[in-house]
Amino acid sequence: MLPLRASLACRRLPRRLSAPPLEAFNTSRRLSTLSADHTPAPEFDLAAIRSELAVEHEHSAGSECRWDDASAPWHWLDREMSSNMAGETGAVCIYDGAAAALSLRGTASAETLRFVDEHRAAERRHLELIECLLPPHKHTRLLPMWRAAGFALGFAPALVSDRALFKTVEAVETFVEEHYGEQIGPLKVHGRCPQLVALLEHCCADEARAGNERYVEREDNDL
Numbered sequence: 001m002l003p004l005r006a007s008l009a010c011r012r013l014p015r016r017l018s019a020p021p022l023e024a025f026n027t028s029r030r031l032s033t034l035s036a037d038h039t040p041a042p043e044f045d046l047a048a049i050r051s052e053l054a055v056e057h058e059h060s061a062g063s064e065c066r067w068d069d070a071s072a073p074w075h076w077l078d079r080e081m082s083s084n085m086a087g088e089t090g091a092v093c094i095y096d097g098a099a100a101a102l103s104l105r106g107t108a109s110a111e112t113l114r115f116v117d118e119h120r121a122a123e124r125r126h127l128e129l130i131e132c133l134l135p136p137h138k139h140t141r142l143l144p145m146w147r148a149a150g151f152a153l154g155f156a157p158a159l160v161s162d163r164a165l166f167k168t169v170e171a172v173e174t175f176v177e178e179h180y181g182e183q184i185g186p187l188k189v190h191g192r193c194p195q196l197v198a199l200l201e202h203c204c205a206d207e208a209r210a211g212n213e214r215y216v217e218r219e220d221n222d223l
C-alpha cells in the first residue's frame with residue numbers, strides 16, 4: 001500500500017553483472033510462500049537476489065564500499081526496495097485495522113472475514129520476503145508512520161461497511177500493482193536482476209489476484 005514513488009531512470013541501471021560475496025547474510029536461507037488462494041508459490045533464492053542488489057549498488061557507487069555496509073550510499077533500487085518494505089508493512093496493518101474494525105462492527109459477512117484473514121497472511125509473506133532481502137540499515141525509519149497510517153486506512157472503512165473496505169483496498173492494490181510495475185518493467189527491459197524480478201512479479205500477481213477476488217465478491221454481494 002502507498003509506497004513512495006521513485007523514478008527509474010534507465011541511465012542508472014548497471015552495465016555489468018558480477019555479484020560480490022555477501023558474508024553478512026545467511027546465504028543458505030530460502031523462503032517459499034503461499035499465495036492468498038493457497039497456490040504454492042515459487043521458492044526464492046534470497047542470497048542470489050541480494051547478490052543482484054549488490055551488483056546494482058556496485059555499478060552505481062563503485063566497488064570501494066559494499067552494498068551491505070551501513071555507510072554505503074543508497075542507490076535507486078535500495079530506495080525502491082525500502083519503499084516496497086514500507087508498503088508491505090502498511091498493507092499488513094491495513095488488514096490488521098480492518099480485522100479490528102470488523103470484529104467491533106460484528107456484521108461483516110463470512111466472505112469478508114475470510115478475505116481479510118487470507119490477504120493479511122499474503123501481505124505478511126510479502127513483507128517477510130522483502131524484509132529478508134534488505135540489511136537493517138536500509139529499512140526506512142518511517143515504518144511506525146506506515147503502520148499507523150495503514151491501520152487507520154483499514155480500520156475506518158471497515159467500520160463503515162464491507163463495501164467501503166473493498167473499495168479502499170481495491171484502490172490501494174491498484175496503486176501497488178502500478179508501483180511494482182514501475183520496477184519490473186525497466187528491470188526486464190534491461191535484463192537486470194532476473195531473480196528479483198521473479199519475486200516482484202510474484203508479489204504483484206498476488207495483488208492482482210486479490211483485486212479480482214474483491215471484484216467478484218462485490219458483484220456477488222451487490223455491494
Ligand SMILES: [Fe+2]
Pocket residue numbers: 001088091122123126203207
Ligand atoms: Fe503485498
Ligand SMILES: [Fe+2]
Pocket residue numbers: 001091123173176207
Ligand atoms: Fe497488497
